[in-house]
Amino acid sequence: MTLRAIPALAAGVCLALGAALPAQADIKIGFLATLSGPGGTLGQDQYDGFMLGIDAAGGKLGGQAVQIVREDDQLKPEVGRQAAKKLIERDRVQVLTGLSFSNVLMAVYRDVVNSGTVLLVNNAGPSQIAGEMCSPFYFSTSWQNDQQHEAMGKYAQQKGYKRVALLAPNYQAGREALIGFKRYFEGEILSETYTQVNQPDYSVEITQLRNSNPDAVFIFYPGGMGVNFVKQYHQAGMMGKVPLLSGSTVDGTTLPALQDIALGVMSAGPWSPDLPNPANRSFVEQFRKKYGRTPSHYAAYGYDSAQALNAALAATGGRLDDKKAFEQAMVKANFPSVRGGFRFNNNHFPVSNYYAFEVVRDPAGGVTLATRETVFPDHQDPYHGKCKLK
Incomplete structure (x- = not known):
């Protein structure tokens, strides 16, 4: 076992x-x-x-x-x-x-x-x-929760996206994910949607996305929530038409269930298998x-x-x-x-590089995350100045 x-x-x-x-x-x-x-x-x-x-x-x-x-x-x-x-x-x-x-x-x-x-x-x-x-x-x-999403927000800004829709589960990390994305994205936020934690069905939200015609969609849906959302996004015909940007959504815990469905999805963070x-x-x-x-x-x-x-x-x-x-x-x-x-850092959170990753096919025919660019070198979280530790 x-x-x-x-x-x-x-x-x-x-x-x-x-x-x-x-x-x-x-x-x-x-x-x-x-x-x-x-x-x-x-x-x-x-x-x-x-x-x-x-x-x-x-x-x-x-x-x-x-x-x-x-x-x-x-x-x-x-x-x-x-x-x-x-x-x-x-x-x-x-x-x-x-x-x-x-x-x-x-x-x-x-x-x-x-x-x-x-x-x-x-x-x-x-x-x-x-x-x-x-x-x-x-x-x-x-x-710190904001950081990987800050990197994805900056990536979206650098790619020239003008109108982006945001979705996350309604709990602290979800709210901080969208705060982080907005800190570095300077375009228009078409919508900011908070769903229930462990919500299984996103058909209503995806229909609203299709109707709003965004340049890109950003999501934070860890674990099974991410599997459900990405599958339903694909089933709705939006994958490949509207770029899907993410944080803690496509990774080693979800890619085995998603496989080819997730090809092309972007993510960000300080670590990738490559x-x-x-x-x-x-x-x-x-x-x-x-x-x-x-x-x-x-x-x-x-x-x-x-x-x-x-x-x-x-x-x-x-x-x-x-x-x-x-x-x-x-x-x-x-x-x-x-x-x-x-x-x-002084607040005992890490200072490290943050990268943009793309889901690609690996040499064995599966899918994996490939590093595409360094978004932030030696990135500090935005709250460390409020910590009194030296």
């Missing part, structure tokens, strides 16, 4: 890394993510990437044995908050990682950082946490070998989380009790990131 086939459990799951773990591991990590429902592929890729990162570090982090306790937040903020409290108070984890969706992250955030637990996120990135709510205990190896650095080549090769599929950016940032932890713990001698020393070690963590250059 593969890891993807293991049912997501509400109770913690302890997994041995390599050989069987001792009764009391030196480093105890809680992994909290969306592992079920239409968004479950995001959390599973985060988890698989994180576990592969531990494998790459020799099955330990900073030379210390590791115990993982896994929880499924079910994309429900209250479930996530209860799970986080369990991980902190009962399981006594020293690090909490994962976090797929911003509404869940916001629900658990204060409980985690107020407890002094290290919170290492590898997807969700709400603006408040990047700004005035930043914490010395919080780190992200992914992005980035030509040695760490990324090794990561993609090992991920495909272990899991039998191409990794998504969720897996890539999960992998970087494990690598960052490994570097920081090596610098502290495997200790987490001195929180200030560990924070400084994380800020300075030097590790071979899959995105190439990597550094934490």
Whole structure:
């Protein structure tokens, strides 16, 4: 049975890394993510990437044995908050990682950082946490929500699109996605549509798009939402006629279901499977070998989380009790990131390049993301100036 086939459990799951773990591991990590429902592929890729990162570090982090306790937040903020409290108070984890969706992250955030637990996120990135709510205990190896969509907005501006329609699910990351796109796009926004989270049918919205005759359409629909929207966009005859721009919609979690339907769709972000650095080549090769599929950016940032932890713990001698020393070690963590250059900003979000990607056919006849251009070099999120950390 593969890891993807293991049912997501509400109770913690302890997994041995390599050989069987001792009764009391030196480093105890809680992994909290969306592992079920239409968004479950995001959390599973985060988890698989994180576990592969531990494998790459020799099955330990900073030379210390590791115990993982896994929880499924079910994309429900209250479930996530209860799970986080369990991980902190009962399981006594020293690090909490994962976090797929911003509404869940916001629900658990204060409980985690107020407890002094290290919170290492590898997807969700709400603006408040990047700004005035930043914490010395919080780190992200992914992005602040606006950033990838800022890159797509700038790309649309550079391509000369004048009239663009925008769609996203109605929750924090969806709203921040459209804010990010509009920050760098100077043309006319024909419509700004927010749909229900996990909405399966977009026929009404797509009919409205066809009638408005936009130059391009921009969407943010992660996981199963993206599969449904892109398929219905194709079925409506709009694919290839009206350019489809996206963020976190066409990626390693959705392309296996979309295949040729997604050819030509554009996306943006700081990572793609074809980035030509040695760490990324090794990561993609090992991920495909272990899991039998191409990794998504969720897996890539999960992998970087494990690598960052490994570097920081090596610098502290495997200790987490001195929180200030560990924070400084994380800020300075030097590790071979899959995105190439990597550094934490003052708010502990990454500063990195952002690229435009196109869905193309790969040499094996499948589909993949191909890097087309660098939209932003060394891009900082727009909220870091509100963070008081130095």
